[in-house]
Amino acid sequence: ASSSQVNINTAFTYTVTVTNTGNAPATGVVITDDLDNSFTGVSATYNVDPATAGETACTVASGNVVTCNVGTLAANDSAPNGNDEVVVTIHATTPNTCGQLSNTATVDSNETSPVTSGPATVVTVTGCAPPSGPSGGIVVVKGGPAQAHVGDTITYTFAVSLAAGSASLTNITISDPICSATPTLVSKTGGNQDTTLETGETWNYSCTHVVTATDPDPLPNTVTVTGTGPSGQVSDTDTHSVDIIHPAIKIVKTAKPSSIGPGETVTYTFAVTNTGDVTLFNVKVTDNKLGNICTIDQLAVGETKTCTADFTASSGFGGPLDNVGKAKGHDVTGFSVQDTDTATVNVVLGTTVTPTPVTPPSGVAFTGASGVITLAGLALLLLLLGTGILFFTRRREDGTQT
Numbered sequence: 001a002s003s004s005q006v007n008i009n010t011a012f013t014y015t016v017t018v019t020n021t022g023n024a025p026a027t028g029v030v031i032t033d034d035l036d037n038s039f040t041g042v043s044a045t046y047n048v049d050p051a052t053a054g055e056t057a058c059t060v061a062s063g064n065v066v067t068c069n070v071g072t073l074a075a076n077d078s079a080p081n082g083n084d085e086v087v088v089t090i091h092a093t094t095p096n097t098c099g100q101l102s103n104t105a106t107v108d109s110n111e112t113s114p115v116t117s118g119p120a121t122v123v124t125v126t127g128c129a130p131p132s133g134p135s136g137g138i139v140v141v142k143g144g145p146a147q148a149h150v151g152d153t154i155t156y157t158f159a160v161s162l163a164a165g166s167a168s169l170t171n172i173t174i175s176d177p178i179c180s181a182t183p184t185l186v187s188k189t190g191g192n193q194d195t196t197l198e199t200g201e202t203w204n205y206s207c208t209h210v211v212t213a214t215d216p217d218p219l220p221n222t223v224t225v226t227g228t229g230p231s232g233q234v235s236d237t238d239t240h241s242v243d244i245i246h247p248a249i250k251i252v253k254t255a256k257p258s259s260i261g262p263g264e265t266v267t268y269t270f271a272v273t274n275t276g277d278v279t280l281f282n283v284k285v286t287d288n289k290l291g292n293i294c295t296i297d298q299l300a301v302g303e304t305k306t307c308t309a310d311f312t313a314s315s316g317f318g319g320p321l322d323n324v325g326k327a328k329g330h331d332v333t334g335f336s337v338q339d340t341d342t343a344t345v346n347v348v349l350g351t352t353v354t355p356t357p358v359t360p361p362s363g364v365a366f367t368g369a370s371g372v373i374t375l376a377g378l379a380l381l382l383l384l385l386g387t388g389i390l391f392f393t394r395r396r397e398d399g400t401q402t
Helices: 368-401
Strands: 005-007 011-019 026-034 040-048 059-061 065-073 085-093 099-103 105-108 121-126 138-143 153-162 170-175 184-189 202-210 219-229 232-244 249-256 265-274 280-287 291-299 304-312 319-330 336-347
Touching: 011 026, 011 065, 011 105, 026 085, 040 059, 040 065, 065 085, 138 219, 138 232, 153 170, 153 219, 153 232, 249 280, 249 319, 265 280, 265 291, 265 319, 280 304, 291 304, 291 319
Parallel strands: 005 121, 249 336
Antiparallel strands: 011 085, 026 065, 026 105, 040 085, 059 065, 099 121, 138 153, 153 202, 170 219, 184 202, 219 232, 249 265, 265 304, 280 291, 280 319, 319 336
């Protein structure tokens, strides 16, 4: 085409070039082009050996079907132009409607099968007047967040203006069934901002809705605005949809081994899983005794990532060691979720067993090595006592006899 973009009701041309690429003449050459029915003023000519003057008319049938009966093309001579080449020029006028128009041409001969040009040539027709507004005069554009959570308060916005070329409107009303209350007028911009909606003015409304667990997901709703003009009431609608997201996270903390002695090391494992329906970001894993463990930049839905940390018990530490791991991240809206889990490790202190001394009661025989020494001393004492008694007894007897 002479241009890929043409205004409405404007003359332009298509050019179709066909070359015999074979080493023998092609006879009975026919070129056809079925143009869109919306074109007007269609005509076409062809010229064999384009370097020379001389155009031959093609036929244009009903439905804008162009047919060019070329006849014979000489064998390919490997040179530009020449009798092995034909150029078809199609003249047409674009319609008074805008849009894209696609076109292809086809060539056939006695020696070959039909060949269609490709890709299709597309012409965009422009220059149409802006379409009138919905229902002939008023336009509403609804806005709101893309995502929300159960319990969030959503704020919807509504911008109301006249459609292009519309007359001024009065009695503007707006309704939205999902709003907690009738939308309120927040501001007016442009124009004189009186009670009549005029060209260049925009009236801005808003309302709120608290997301509940029973709301559909996604949450759609439609606003309707109406106004009264010279020809009666006009209206427009617009729809906005909110994706209800449910971020959630789970951490599982484990310890290996589950029992250690002073000076020994335990390895903690922190497995963090995204159990919600939206990606989590900047997930921080911490421990109340070990501090920061790791940071996970992004955690996809259903994904699990694992971090580890070691702890060595001090030489004087004993008893159960309880500590808590925590995972905390946020979704695309900045809403945070977290979870905790506790792991317990038993730290066992080494002990020295000291036997308790036993003191025997009086009158009980001694046992053991210390008992033997005590019995020997007692026997010696008794022997000395007995010898003394015998000595004094004999001296007494001797004195009596004297």
